[in-house]
Amino acid sequence: MPEQGDTRLIQGRYRLLDLIGRGGMGEVWRARDESLGRRVAVKCLKPMGPQHDASFTRVLRERFRREARVAAALQHRGVTVVHDFGESDGVLYLVMELLEGRNLSQLLEDNKAHPLPVPDIVDITEQVAHALAYTHDQGIVHRDLKPANIMRLKDGTVKICDFGIARLGADIGFTSRLTGTGIAMGTPHYMSPEQIGGQQVDHRSDLYSLGCVLYEIATGAPPFDLDDAWAVLVGHRDTAPEPPRTHRAELPEFFERLVLDLLAKSPDERPGDARDLVRRVTEGRGVSLPAPGIPAQPHPATLRTAQPGAKEPRLPSWTRGMTTGHKASGASAALRTTPPDASAGLTGEWIPRGDTRGEPVVREPERPTPSPELLAVLAGRHNAGLSLGRLGRWEEAGEVHRAVAAEREHALGPDHPDTLASRYEVGFTLSRTGRAADALREYTRVAEGRERALGADHPETLAARQEVAYVLGQLGRHFEAHQVYLAVLASRERNPRLGPDHPDTLRCRHNLAFNLSRLGRLEDSFRMAREVAAARARVLGPEHPDTLVTRYEVAYALGQLGRWNEALQTYREVAEARRTALGADHPDTLAARYEVGISLGRLGRSAEALTLYRDLVEDRTRVHGSDHPETLRARHGLGVNLGRMGRWEEALDEARDVCAIRERVLGPEHPDTLVSRREVAVGLGWLGRWSDALIEYRRVAAARERVLGADHPDALASRNDEAHCLEQLGRGAEAVELYRRVAALRQQRGTR
Structure with a gap:
């Protein structure tokens, strides 16, 4: 999010001037529309960086797109006017009239x-x-x-x-x-x-x-x-x-x-x-007001009270433990209600675990017994934090969990299960908001506390250690993550209450398979993913979403190994199973169909891929809209396959159109926009327009260097594209010099 006093431009048009409000999903800035010379309000949602999983990102983008389209359609003196919306540098924004x-x-x-x-x-x-x-x-x-x-x-x-x-x-x-x-x-x-x-x-x-x-x-x-x-x-x-x-x-x-x-x-x-x-x-x-003090006649509504002895209707389970929310008091956002499965009830009487090694247990000083009312309030606030997280309001959720953790620690002690449950949720919110290093410290603290209180092999201890491994992976520390996953897996498998086929054990093995691919151990990743998929099919069923997620990972590993025929078959099976279980228009079903198209293209079956992508573009447009990132991804695939079939004029037109929309919707330096711009350059090169291609290749390279750094693999690949283009233009000396610079940067990166 922009900092206070930041005057950067959004989409080259809206200049942020000063912060005027902060809410659950983002901030509102006073801004100037440079094109029309008017003051506006810009609502910036919290960034959707790589820390968010694809499912979360899709839901948030779709919710935002729907909100923006609905709000922009309203034209009435009594409703806030919405002028524009889009995405810039991973931040979704809504441009509204500025209200004084x-x-x-x-x-x-x-x-x-x-x-x-x-x-x-x-x-x-x-x-x-x-x-x-x-x-x-x-x-x-x-x-x-x-x-x-x-x-x-x-x-x-x-x-x-x-x-x-x-x-x-x-x-x-x-x-x-x-x-x-x-x-x-x-x-x-x-x-x-x-x-x-x-x-x-x-x-x-x-x-x-x-x-x-x-x-x-x-x-x-x-x-x-x-x-x-x-x-x-x-x-x-x-x-x-x-x-x-x-x-x-x-x-x-x-x-x-x-x-x-x-x-x-x-x-x-x-x-x-x-x-x-x-x-x-x-x-x-037109009616005159009554004199003060004259009692009003009772309204029929005041007589409608519950009859004595009548059976009281039950309120739904999600209302239990919820916080009161905010009455009218400034602009603070209200806490939402708690979903049915988000309960975090009290653990009851808690007795510290003795040391199994025979060493004396150091007990902390006795604390006054907290009142049941205080514990109930804290449980309700914990549940409210969970609800905020389910709504994607991670910053607010983190604030709630940190406050509850501090109060639980004061009332119950640092190693009480309820205190550690709150700290676990603090770690989760930190991970979701891209603060992986802070999340690692929090999860480590929870894991150590649970090990002291519950034992090293307790399921809750193992859950915290598994999250430690996950955030290590987020930080790129895949070898350390691998070691933690292995230790957690061994504990889960030898625990008689868990065992090798327990869903939590299988989730750990799935994560381990994923991490192996990031270590470059593709064969090991493939074998483990295939084993987990088979086990999940046996335990959960062949069409369970978790089973299909792992089979999707199997297909990915097959593609990485160059076994595209097998990858194609697996992606097709996943797509069909998801269609049956989730529906033809479910995002996961559509994602699997996209990967089918990738596999067809890799196998040289571009005509089939082209047909698939045309259908997928139509379905994505119907379900998500023409400007949705996933719709544009399908259109990009369509353009790539037009080029593979030698239809370069059509491919260039498609690439230019997708690039323009991505630049407007995602921003000029978004990775997807740059991929489309590179595809424009590729089309220009195939049509012999090398001077135009050079301009586009240089734009992509410069943007990637700004965003990723000069020695990032994507930036280096772009400079290689530029050097190749120079060769085609007969500027061999410049090309050789650029190749040498790229080689030096690669060598420098490899020695770090």
Whole structure:
């Protein structure tokens, strides 16, 4: 991410000036659009570097692309305008209108949590209702409406911001969950009962959230202002809100009835749509306000409480242990709710393990027994950190886990399993955010603590040591990673509770096979991957995703060994199995089909590869869009095979088109953009246009040297391309000098 005061350009157009906000997935900068000479806001998401696995990157890019397209399609006075979006140097960005004003959280904060003036409240209600009527007509539900997402500008205009978690209703059928995660969206103080229950939601859920927002700006507190998250959720589900005028008598009666209607437990009992709100506010403006102190008639909603003795409906499992989230207080981001399988319950009574070597155990001083309430709060916060990680908000997750780890260490001791569980998650977030060296220190600390407390061969100790090996690989220390993997594997295999066929043991062997290929031991990597694939097929089933991942690794090793016929067959089998198990449009299925095309090309079967890539481009465009990186990768493969068939004019046109889109979407120095630019140079050379080719080869070489360093293999390969081009132009002396320089750099690199 850019540093404060950085004035670098994004895509040669947007100059970042100063940081104006930081949220869960990135930062917002005040910027200048150099092309149009206007001030804008640029939202930069956290970088997607090589530390992220391909699956995570695909999900994040797709979520961003969907968010940007949905937001850019909205054109209304009451909705933030999105001008542009793209990717630059691995950072996804969204260009929006620059808003000068304060959000409702900040207005309440400025007012020392006192409610806003009545005329302002009525005006805000009417403007937000107009904006929601428009967005709901477009089939879009916000799903996280709260004071921090509603901005009041200096001229009085009110705008709804951050449709980052909005989804087209037709896309997911107005369900309350993110596709594939099962995590309900929203902030507890502003969530509708159906959203809390994980049921279907539609535009009426936004209306409920608006009711919570209006209640808060009118009274100074949300309708269920409780510190315990469980009580907040139960309040939304079962408890009737107190009428706003019991807190503030000068509120108009029509406004109170409107808010209570919005807060109805059943969606069917709320106003039908936002246009009805506009009508009611317009009519209500003409009604005189009641005198202060006159009690309002009870609203029917206040009588709808749970009947004594009635069976209490259960809240979903993901709500247990969740944090309360943030009420209106500045622009802080709210913690999300916990997914069903992210529980991190207390370990119960913990007794330090004795030393098996007969040496005395040094016990730390006795600590006061922490209260169950404190332990429950810490467990809930731990789970909230896990939820943040599942949403890809790794920096926030890391902050939560570090804080919980410190408090658990103080309350329970440094080697208590709960303390070490939090430190393990700290290591995981560090690994995910590219801080492999810091992750290594954290995982090492956890492994040592678990070995002291649980024993060297305990599964949790082995899990921490396996992560140590993984981050060693991230750091390029593959030999050390190899040694750790071997030791962990030996412990897993001799443990009677695990054994050689346990899924965790097989995962370790898969990682070891992967690491062997990075050590250049391709035959060993192939043999181990094949054994793991067979074992996983036997234990998990031949179409289990883990089995197919390992078979994919087998195919990769076969290709590295030059055994392309076998690689082709294996990739085809993986693609077909994934199609059956996951569906034809699943990203993993499409990825396997791409590798089938690579294998066909390597075997000289370019006509077949060309047909495959044309179909793949069509499918990728339909599923992900024409500018998606994976769509462009398939188009690149198509162009390469056009060239292999001697159709160089077509190949050059395809390479130029892909290069231009990649430069716009990914950035001019992204590795994929440079690969396309090199393909442009190749096409120019085959067409005899060597002077033009030389310009492109030099651009690629210069960019790779800037990004990777002059002695990086890719940069050296580009300089070799340049030297070859000089030869073709009859400039032999320059070519020889460049070849010598490349050879010297290679030798220098090899001696380090």
